Amino acid sequence: MSFDATNWAIKQRGLRPAAKIVLWHLCDRFHPDHGCFPSQDTLAEDCELPRSTLNVHLNDLEAAGLIAREQRRSKGTRRQESTRYRFPFEPGFERQNAEKPGPETGHGSDEAVSRNQPEPCPENGESRVQNLDSNPVREPVREPVNLREGGREASEKNEQPLSDAKKAEAAFWRLVKNWPGFDGMPKEPALVVWMKLTDDEREQATVRFPAWLAMLKAQKKSHVPAPSTYFREKLWTAAPDPVEAAKPKSAVAGPFGKLWMATRFAELMLPHATNIPGPTGFEQAQIRAGKLTLAQVREQKLIRFGWPAVNAMHESAADRRPTHCPLALEEAASDFRQVHRDSPLFDAWMAEHQRRGWPTLDRRRVAEWIYFPSVEDGEAPAAGLERFVDAISDYLTTRRQGDEHAA
DNA sequence: ACCCCATGCTCGGATTGCTT
DNA sequence: AAGCAATCCGAGCATGGGGT
Known part of the structure; x- marks a missing residue:
């Protein structure tokens, strides 16, 4: 199981209670190195739900963009195996969603990048796999953003609070210019998510970025999640706060x-502790009656509150x-x-x-x-x-x- | 041909909680 | 109390493949 994954699951909002339980158990079955592929029977048993209901919630979770299903077949026998479930915090998930062309974003490569079976597919509607375009996480651009010169120029001289769009954009470029592998990635989704963050979130994302990178390195992660994932999932919260980092691990x-x-x-x-409460009225009465000494009362209080x-x-x-x-x-x-x-x-x-x-x-x-x-x-x-x-x-x-x- | 596996999907009925 | 919507459940069928 993965504490990080289940922690992520429990933070998701707007789900039906049972769907959240399904997501939690899916994350509980997630292994950082091997992935997540429980059978529906196993998952249904975990969640204490019938398989039919489980499927309803799996559909909801997929529609909400919180999971992606990938059917697997045994290489040798071609026999169907349990479905692999991917999560937004997994590198493969991001790549699938980010590069698939969408009606609003219009970006993406010509070649299919999904690891799903080509047939049936999201386009033909025989939905045995996810419908990628139903993912509400990827949102349309609400305001025009200058992805090139404007942002870079501003980044050179701007040291003011991140309160207006241009300055926030400049801060974005300062943060991502050395992002591992960012050259080959689409820039727009990351910037769009960045612009939706609050000033405080942007600051935390920036301050904690080095610690987050160090954390990935310590965990021997070969892939650094894309900036859009980092911003959208608020991955910096998993990294130690520079102030907190001084405390023992x-x-x-x-x-x-x-x-x-x-x-x-x-x-x-x-x-x-020094804030030990004094004798209660009852204890004072017992002391007066000679049943207890003040020292005894203090000793007991110290044991209870010390x-x-x-x-x-x-x-x-x-x-x-x-x-x-x-x-x-x-x-x-x-x-x-x-x-x-x-x-x-x-x-x-x-x-x-x-x-x-x-x-x-x-x-x-x-x-x-x-x-x-x-x-x-x-x-x-x-x-x-x-x-x-x-x-x-x-x-x-x-x-x-x-x-x-x-x- | 028949059975099995793993999954996707639908349907009708029951339960629950909220509103009127 | 009645009505309604949301949710859950069990049953059953379909799909696409393999095994015997």
């Missing part, structure tokens, strides 16, 4: 695993939901060792928690095996914890500075 980690527990311990090693991030992790873990954990802790976490929840070592760890005033783990709500910093035979948990803290000292320093800065 994270990964999704399951509860009680190495990285999850390392994150939990790292959070506990940070200074606790490390909100840890409590949030505990809540997620109760629902078996993972947590985003900083990858900076991964190396230190690799030394963690499994501890059984019914073992004396687990008890010793919880005793260490209590000694430090930390929230403990409930034996009944944890996994059977939990990872803790490695502890030698006869050694107290505190020693293992100390080694872990040493190993992540840089991370903790950065976090403390970050928290101070944020405060």
Whole structure:
């Protein structure tokens, strides 16, 4: 599955609920390297819909330009195979839609570029494949735009806000002039989409472009999506914000695993929150009655409110939901060792928690095996914890500075 | 010839939610 | 409550191919 793809699916608006579910499951079956080709039976089962209804929604999604279907046949046997589904964020999708001549845009090469079977085809109406011209994503030019001299000239001297059309156009050319492979692409669709963005979106698209390119490179993507796709799908939102980029990168980690527990311990090693609520009226009464001491109340409050991030992790873990954990802790976490929840070592760890005033783990709500910093035979948990803290000292320093800065 | 596979499509009926 | 539209569902047929 692809988180990016499902994330994209969930952001689509204006679809019927069931169509959105179909799109989501399609994206769930999408693999960045291999594509997406679930059988209709599989998809229908995923969506808990009958196949007939599934087809209705597939048609809707195709008409909305959110998917393109491509029938496949086995090369050897010519037997029909499950349909391949393409998405707008895939390079092939863009090329099919952008270069196919349309009644309004009028652009496109003479040769067919669709990978669909030539017969039946969109033109003859025997719609076993998509009707490319029904794609509403590609919109007609609403205002004349100068694609050549005007834009380039302006780009040379223009440093003002992107508020009027000419300046926005200039910014467009500055951004795309070095776009990989843009020479051979049609320019107009990209410019049209660009002009529809808000000033703020154009700025974000520009600022984040280098980070986005770097991200593609890191992902070893061989193809850079066309500018029109980048603008239309707002792909820059997937790239780290230059400000946010300074923060540690994270990964999704399951509860009680190495990285999850390392994150939990790292959070506990940070200074606790200071906005701890005072005793409630009931607690004050209990203190007056001698049933509780003020210190006990404060201790309980600290456990409940002192490390909100840890409590949030505990809540997620109760629902078996993972947590985003900083990858900076991964190396230190690799030394963690499994501890059984019914073992004396687990008890010793919880005793260490209590000694430090930390929230403990409930034996009944944890996994059977939990990872803790490695502890030698006869050694107290505190020693293992100390080694872990040493190993992540840089991370903790950065976090403390970050928290101070944020405060 | 018959069956199978994977898909596209249509139809009538049921359900649901909204409006009057 | 009645009417209406949207949505969903199950059944069935068609297409284009392969396998036996």
